[in-house]
Amino acid sequence: MNVTSISLGLLIVLFTILLAHWIRKVKPQVAGSGSQRMCPSCGLITSRLKASCLECGKPFRTVVYSTPKK
Numbered sequence: 582m583n584v585t586s587i588s589l590g591l592l593i594v595l596f597t598i599l600l601a602h603w604i605r606k607v608k609p610q611v612a613g614s615g616s617q618r619m620c621p622s623c624g625l626i627t628s629r630l631k632a633s634c635l636e637c638g639k640p641f642r643t644v645v646y647s648t649p650k651k
Contacts, residue, residue, distance in 0.1 A: 617626050618641070620634040633640045 616629055618629055619626055620637060620639065620641070622639045623634060623637040625634055625636040627635055627641075631641070
């Protein structure tokens with residue numbers, strides 16, 4: 582083994598560690614995240630735009646979130 586092969590091996594290991602660290606930090610972005618909700622009565626997945634469940638017809642309760650004013 583010479584210095585060149587050892588340096589190349591260390592460079593490959595360093596690149597692999599950095600790549601693994603970068604992959605762990607990247608979070609997948611889900612298209613339309615939060616665009617669905619589950620009916621608490623029957624469990625059907627329904628669009629957030631609907632006011633009631635498509636299967637059982639029960640209305641969804643609207644949740645109001647308070648946001649601090651700037």
